[in-house]
Amino acid sequence: MSTTTTTTTSLPGTYQLQLRTLDGNVVRTVSIEAPRLATAAEIPVIDIARLFGDFEARKDLATEVKKAVETYGFFYIKNHGIPEEVIDNAGKHAKLFFRQPRDEKEPASTVHSKFFNGWFDVHTRRTSPAERADNKEAFFYRYQPENDPIHKDEEDPSAVPEGIKPYIRGERYIWDATAHIEGFESAIITYWQHCLQLARRLIRVFALVLDLPENYFDAVTTYPGADAVLNFYPGQPASVLASEDKKGAEIGIGSHTDLQCFTLLWQDMIGGLQVLDVDGRWIKASPIEGTIVVNTADFLTRLSNGKFKSTVHRVFNQSEEDRISMPFFFGPNPNETLSVVSTCIDEEHPAKYEPISCGEYMMRRFAASRPDN
Numbered sequence: 001m002s003t004t005t006t007t008t009t010s011l012p013g014t015y016q017l018q019l020r021t022l023d024g025n026v027v028r029t030v031s032i033e034a035p036r037l038a039t040a041a042e043i044p045v046i047d048i049a050r051l052f053g054d055f056e057a058r059k060d061l062a063t064e065v066k067k068a069v070e071t072y073g074f075f076y077i078k079n080h081g082i083p084e085e086v087i088d089n090a091g092k093h094a095k096l097f098f099r100q101p102r103d104e105k106e107p108a109s110t111v112h113s114k115f116f117n118g119w120f121d122v123h124t125r126r127t128s129p130a131e132r133a134d135n136k137e138a139f140f141y142r143y144q145p146e147n148d149p150i151h152k153d154e155e156d157p158s159a160v161p162e163g164i165k166p167y168i169r170g171e172r173y174i175w176d177a178t179a180h181i182e183g184f185e186s187a188i189i190t191y192w193q194h195c196l197q198l199a200r201r202l203i204r205v206f207a208l209v210l211d212l213p214e215n216y217f218d219a220v221t222t223y224p225g226a227d228a229v230l231n232f233y234p235g236q237p238a239s240v241l242a243s244e245d246k247k248g249a250e251i252g253i254g255s256h257t258d259l260q261c262f263t264l265l266w267q268d269m270i271g272g273l274q275v276l277d278v279d280g281r282w283i284k285a286s287p288i289e290g291t292i293v294v295n296t297a298d299f300l301t302r303l304s305n306g307k308f309k310s311t312v313h314r315v316f317n318q319s320e321e322d323r324i325s326m327p328f329f330f331g332p333n334p335n336e337t338l339s340v341v342s343t344c345i346d347e348e349h350p351a352k353y354e355p356i357s358c359g360e361y362m363m364r365r366f367a368a369s370r371p372d373n
Contacts, residue, residue: 014280017255018130019312020365025129028280028312035274035282035316042072042277043285043293049079051201055214062208069209069296073309074275076291082194084290087266087326090191090230093184094324098137098232100181108139108177115169117142118177122234128254128314135250136315139230144170145223147189149197164223167334167359188230195264195328196226202294203261203330210304211343217332225260225331225358232324233272233317241318252315252323258297259362260331265293270323276312285313299331299361302353305344334359 016027046064050057068075097105097119108119117140123133145151145160145168160168175185200221207216233252240249252272267273273285273293285293301310317323332338336358340351 016130017276017312018128019255019257020129028276030276031279031281033281035284038275038283038285042283043074043076043275044068045076045078045288045291047079048077048081048202051205052081058205058214059208062205065205066209069206069308071309072275072277073296073311074285074313075294076288077294078288078291080198080292082191082198082292086191086194089183089187090326091266091268091324093181093187094139094230094232094326095322096181097139097178097184097230098322098324104180105137108174110140112173113171115142115171116140117169117171118174126254127256128251131251131254131314134253135234135317136252137232137234139174141174141188141192141228142170143168143224143226147193148223148226149193150222160223163335164333167225168223191326192226192228192328195228196224196330199224199226199262199264199328199330202264206261206300206308210341212341216341220332220336220338221330223333225329225334225362228326228328230324230326231315232322233270233315235320235322236317238320241320249316249318252317255312255314257310257312258295258329259299259365260297260329260358261300261303262294262296262330264328264330265295265325266327267293267325268323270317270319270321272315272317272319272323273325274314274316282314297329297331298365299358302356302361303338303341303344305340305349305352307344331358334362 014029014031017030018025018027046068048061050061065075102121105119110116110118110120112118119137119139122135122137126133178184203217203221204214207214236249255276267287269287269289271284271286274282275285277283295313296308296310298310300308334357337355338357339355340353345351
């Protein structure tokens with residue numbers, strides 16, 4: 001698939017940020033101002049204890065979520081139900097993996113993968129076409145039905161529907177290659193399972209936000225796009241951080257939007273996540289103890305006919321300390337072709353997006369992002 005690039009002239013005090021999209025590279029006008037702290041109105045903290053209550057409580061929660069996803073598309077959640085010991089154990093084991101010598105991580109490398117599972121090193125990926133290579137290591141792992149809590153009691157959990165089978169892309173070798181780290185697989189998969197259970201609850205809230213039946217997405221999230229990654233952002237040298245503007249600091253992950261319906265992000269207290277506001281200024285989504293960041297992503301933007309924002313974000317670890325984050329990406333079954341939902345269409349607002357499956361959408365996005373395009 002060929003790509004196109006849209007260019008404009010920078011205004012004083014701004015620069016042109018190039019972004020990858022399904023239709024090629026586009027640009028956004030961004031302020032050169034130093035990032036500021038986000039306000040509570042921009043990235044609110046939402047108590048989702050109501051998620052576990054009755055239907056009226058969930059409707060009330062949906063009203064609060066609606067405002068967040070139609071403005072910035074980012075919010076924090078507290079009382080999310082994932083035990084702190086599960087998060088802490090996963091984070092501890094992530095650090096154990098990344099702090100190994102390089103030759104001990106190499107057996108889990110993505111070079112051995114058919115589907116981009118496993119580990120890659122710093123400066124080997126470039127998320128943004130206009131920014132430097134990402135200064136992060138990562139460990140990717142993909143959906144495997146045998147780890148899915150709703151399939152664990154089935155006699156043969158690997159007997160998935162034929163349409164799903166081509167999209168089952170978890171690979172055993174990454175766990176075999178990390179078996180020497182006692183408890184690693186168990187800690188990471190347990191965290192993933194809790195994220196998956198939470199995501200299946202949250203997608204019901206998004207259905208209510210869209211004025212749909214609460215169970216609207218249940219039938220298309222039985223074998224979901226539920227991939228995850230452990231991120232390691234090395235600390236920056238003190239000499240770089242001492243400069244007033246920190247312009248020498250390396251970007252952790254370049255400017256981008258996420259691809260599926262939404263992302264659950266646990267981040268440690270080091271900080272580094274930055275979000276592009278509606279005026280083209282970077283704002284900091286600083287870590288808040290006991291919360292998880294939620295952001296809506298491209299495929300949910302499509303389903304909502306553009307009502308839900310898929311906001312550009314990036315990471316700068318502007319600390320001498322290493323940073324860990326553990327994002328979980330959630331979308332529908334990758335083989336299900338979905339259209340803009342009926343509640344987001346009328347005579348004045350026809351569908352902006354063609355029907356497409358999330359699996360096809362992601363493959364086309366990846367193809368549009370290849371350096372040779």
